[in-house]
Amino acid sequence: MVDNINKTAAPSGAKGVAIQLVTFICIVAVSGMIIPAVWKLIAGKDGGTNAMILTSAVYSVLVLFVFVRKKWCVLSPAYFQSKPWSVLFWSCLVGVGAIIPESALDEIMPKLPDLVGESMTDIINNDYGYFTICIFAPLVEEVVMRGAILRTLLNSMKSRWGAIAISALLFALIHMNPAQMPHAFIAGLFLGWIYSRTGSVLPGIVYHWVNNTIVFIVARMMPQFADSNLIEIFGGDHKRVGLAIIFSLFILLPSIYQLAVRTKQDRA
Numbered sequence: 517m518v519d520n521i522n523k524t525a526a527p528s529g530a531k532g533v534a535i536q537l538v539t540f541i542c543i544v545a546v547s548g549m550i551i552p553a554v555w556k557l558i559a560g561k562d563g564g565t566n567a568m569i570l571t572s573a574v575y576s577v578l579v580l581f582v583f584v585r586k587k588w589c590v591l592s593p594a595y596f597q598s599k600p601w602s603v604l605f606w607s608c609l610v611g612v613g614a615i616i617p618e619s620a621l622d623e624i625m626p627k628l629p630d631l632v633g634e635s636m637t638d639i640i641n642n643d644y645g646y647f648t649i650c651i652f653a654p655l656v657e658e659v660v661m662r663g664a665i666l667r668t669l670l671n672s673m674k675s676r677w678g679a680i681a682i683s684a685l686l687f688a689l690i691h692m693n694p695a696q697m698p699h700a701f702i703a704g705l706f707l708g709w710i711y712s713r714t715g716s717v718l719p720g721i722v723y724h725w726v727n728n729t730i731v732f733i734v735a736r737m738m739p740q741f742a743d744s745n746l747i748e749i750f751g752g753d754h755k756r757v758g759l760a761i762i763f764s765l766f767i768l769l770p771s772i773y774q775l776a777v778r779t780k781q782d783r784a
Contacts, residue, residue, distance in 0.1 A: 532668045536588055537686065540579060540660050547575035565638040569648050576652040580659060589663030595716035606774040607710065607719040611726030613768030614706075616746070616760050618699055623745050630695035640735045649732050654724035658707070658717040661687045666708050680708035703727070706772075713779035 551571040555563035563570070583589045639645040661683060669679035684704030688697040707720040750756040 528668065529672045532672070533665050533686075536583075536660065536664050536668065537690075539582060540690070543578050543582065544575045547571050547578065565635075565642045566644070568635065568639060569642060569644050572648040572652050576656045579656050583659055583664050589659045589667070589717070595714065595718055600714070600716075600719070602778050603714065603719050603775060604722050606771045606778065607723045608726045609767055609771040610706065610775070611723045612730065613764050613766075613771055614703075614727060615730055616764040617768060618702075619746055620757075620761055621702070622699065625698055628694035628697070631693045633695070637735075640732060641739075646729075646732060650725055650728045654721045654728060657687070658720045658724060661690070661704070662707055662711040662720050663717040666711055670712060676712055680705060680712060683708050710775060710779065713775075719775075 548571055551574055552563055552567045555567045555570070584591055636649075639648055665686060666679060666683040669682055670676065673679045673682075684701050684707075687704035687707075688701040691697060691700050703724075707723065710719045710723070711717060746757045746760070747754065750760065
């Protein structure tokens with residue numbers, strides 16, 4: 517457990533957010549330069565995907581250490597001890613219900629460049645890729661973007677939704693991949709909303725883990741659908757696509773409603 521109720525340790529305002537972002541980016545960038553270089557020095561050749569996965573593990577540990585050590589994100593068992601099982605359950609269902617609507621939205625939007633598509637495919641096909649995509653990413657991104665940056669914004673801004681929107685935009689931008697940015701922004705709005713109501717990044721980690729895990733499993737087990745759209749996946753049947761979207765919304769929307777009912781505002 518992760519609980520971010522304590523407001524006193526976070527740096528304030530735009531300066532605080534800038535410090536946190538720059539620290540995160542520097543740790544990722546420096547790790548991305550040093551780890552592959554050391555791998556090549558030791559092994560005598562490029563590490564390829566294995567080096568990328570090791571790099572993600574190293575910078576994840578460093579980011580978590582720095583952000584917790586500086587108390588930018590406060591770790592406490594308090595939220596977990598409150599036994600928020602229903603909130604975590606409905607967060608899981610949001611992660612499940614969001615998959616197909618997300619895909620449908622991606623397909624109706626203008627095609628954006630995918631700068632990391634090949635790298636992501638290589639990571640998914642690696643035996644250790646699950647750790648990068650489904651363990652490290654949810655933990656680090658929630659701790660940094662919600663536990664630290666959104667926490668700072670909420671403490672500094674009068675508008676709760678203004679803070680959430682800014683954090684969602686920054687969340688989209690740090691992916692540095694245009695193809696991922698629209699989905700990351702929308703997901704960032706939900707993740708910021710649930711953080712603002714619970715004061716904890718734990719529900720967001722659960723959502724993030726479920727969502728990424730489903731995408732990972734589908735891509736790993738059915739690689740033929742990796743670059744397919746929904747109509748291709750459902751055999752060219754528009755009716756099936758429509759029913760799949762409706763069925764997903766019947767999971768997604770009631771789950772968000774249940775979270776709204778079961779959480780309190782302004783805990784963060």
